Amino acid sequence: MRARRLALAAPAAALLLLPCAAPVGHAATVLDGDGECTYPAPQIKGTPWSLQRVLLDQLWQYGRGEGVKVAVIDTGVDNRNPQLRQAVDTRDGEDLIDPKGDGTDDTVGHGTEVAGIIAARPASGTGFVGIAPQATIIPIRQNDDQGHGDTKTLAKAVDDAVRDGARVINISQDVANPLTPDPVLGAAVRHALDSDVVVVAAAGNDGSGGKLNTTYPAAYPGVLAVGASDRDDERADFSQAGSFVGVAAPGVDMVSTVPLGGQCADNGTSFSAPYVAAVAALVRAKHPGWTAGQVVAQIEQTADRVDPGRNDFIGWGVVDPVRALTDDARPIDHPVPDQRSAATGERVRPAALTLGETPQQRAERTATYALGAAVVLVAAIAGGTVVVRDARRRRTSR
Missing domain, CATH: 1.20.5 (Single alpha-helices involved in coiled-coils or other helix-helix interfaces)
Incomplete structure (x- = not known):
C-alpha cells in the first residue's frame, strides 16, 4: 500500500482543497509532514541520526516513560506494526471519522510515524526505537488525507484526550488557513493546560526563507511549539519561524514506524513535535509532581542554544533530551536567558538565517x-x- 501525505508546504492548490471538506465555520487541519512511504516497509537496520545524538543509556537511567499516557491526535496509529503493538492503548483509543473505530485505522501512515517516535518498543533487526519506549499511546484519529479533520473535531480530540488521562498531548498538524479567534479550539487547549496536561504541537512547514508566520494550535499561549532542526542542529529550511516557537528538534530524515510493519524516513515538524513530546513524557515519569508548565520550562531551559535567550527560528534552542533529564535539581516555572553568554555581550547569529x-x-x-x-x-x-x-x-x- 502506498500513501501520500499532504504537507503545509505543499502547493497552494492542494491546500485549497482541504477547507472544502470541512464543515462551514470550521477551518480544516493540515498534516505537517511530507514524503511518501510504502506500507509495509522493510526494516531500517541502522540507528537513525536523531538517536545517535542521544546517549540512550544515560537518558533512560531514570526510566523510559512508564505510566505516562501520551495522546497522539492524528490520522490514527496502526498497532499492527510490531514495535507499536504493546505501546497503543486501544481501550482509550478513539476514531472521530469512523465512530466504530478505536483509533488504530491509519490509512495515511502519518499518525503511526508520530507515535513511533514517541514510544516504539525495541525490536530485533532495527536500531530505531522510541525516545520514551515504555510510554503509552492513546490513538485519536481526527484527520485523514481527505482533510476531514477541522478545528471542531480537533477541539473534541483535545477534550477527549484530557478525559482519558493523557499527561502529554501531541498535535502534529495545524489549520490550513489563517485562524481567526476560535473559541472552541482555544477553549479546548486552555482546558487541557488548566488540567495540567503538556500540549506539544508542530510549528508548521511554511518557513522557507526564514519568513515569520503564526500557526495554530501551536501558537496558543502555553502550548510548546516545536520547529525542525537538521543534522547540524540548525533550523531546517522548511521549519516555520515565529514568536511562538518554543524549541526545535530533529525533523529531517526522521525514521519511524509505518502501518503493517517496518520503518521509513520522513521530513517535517510533524516528526519534531513527537520527539519533544517523548522527552516531556520522560520528565513527567521522573518528576510526577512537576506541573505541565514546569515540564515545558525544563525542556526550554535545557535546550542547546545559539543565542543567550530565545529567537524566532529555533526558540530556546534544539532540545537536549539527556540534559532535560539530568540538569533537573529543582523545577523552574519559566526559562531564563543564559547569563554567562549575556555577560559577554556575545550573540551568535541564528543558524536559521545562514545557508552555510x-x-x-x-x-x-x-x-x-x-x-x-x-x-x-x-x-x-x-x-x-x-x-x-x-x-x-x-x-x-x-
Whole structure:
C-alpha cells in the first residue's frame, strides 16, 4: 500500500482543497509532514541520526516513560506494526471519522510515524526505537488525507484526550488557513493546560526563507511549539519561524514506524513535535509532581542554544533530551536567558538565517587551518633538522 501525505508546504492548490471538506465555520487541519512511504516497509537496520545524538543509556537511567499516557491526535496509529503493538492503548483509543473505530485505522501512515517516535518498543533487526519506549499511546484519529479533520473535531480530540488521562498531548498538524479567534479550539487547549496536561504541537512547514508566520494550535499561549532542526542542529529550511516557537528538534530524515510493519524516513515538524513530546513524557515519569508548565520550562531551559535567550527560528534552542533529564535539581516555572553568554555581550547569529557557515564558524575554521598549517610547518622544519643532523653524524662516524 502506498500513501501520500499532504504537507503545509505543499502547493497552494492542494491546500485549497482541504477547507472544502470541512464543515462551514470550521477551518480544516493540515498534516505537517511530507514524503511518501510504502506500507509495509522493510526494516531500517541502522540507528537513525536523531538517536545517535542521544546517549540512550544515560537518558533512560531514570526510566523510559512508564505510566505516562501520551495522546497522539492524528490520522490514527496502526498497532499492527510490531514495535507499536504493546505501546497503543486501544481501550482509550478513539476514531472521530469512523465512530466504530478505536483509533488504530491509519490509512495515511502519518499518525503511526508520530507515535513511533514517541514510544516504539525495541525490536530485533532495527536500531530505531522510541525516545520514551515504555510510554503509552492513546490513538485519536481526527484527520485523514481527505482533510476531514477541522478545528471542531480537533477541539473534541483535545477534550477527549484530557478525559482519558493523557499527561502529554501531541498535535502534529495545524489549520490550513489563517485562524481567526476560535473559541472552541482555544477553549479546548486552555482546558487541557488548566488540567495540567503538556500540549506539544508542530510549528508548521511554511518557513522557507526564514519568513515569520503564526500557526495554530501551536501558537496558543502555553502550548510548546516545536520547529525542525537538521543534522547540524540548525533550523531546517522548511521549519516555520515565529514568536511562538518554543524549541526545535530533529525533523529531517526522521525514521519511524509505518502501518503493517517496518520503518521509513520522513521530513517535517510533524516528526519534531513527537520527539519533544517523548522527552516531556520522560520528565513527567521522573518528576510526577512537576506541573505541565514546569515540564515545558525544563525542556526550554535545557535546550542547546545559539543565542543567550530565545529567537524566532529555533526558540530556546534544539532540545537536549539527556540534559532535560539530568540538569533537573529543582523545577523552574519559566526559562531564563543564559547569563554567562549575556555577560559577554556575545550573540551568535541564528543558524536559521545562514545557508552555510556563520561568520564565527568561518573565523574558527580559518584559525584552525592556520594553526594546523603552523604545526605542520614546525614539524617539517624540526624533521628536516633531524635529518641533516643525522646525516652529518653518519659522515663523521665514517
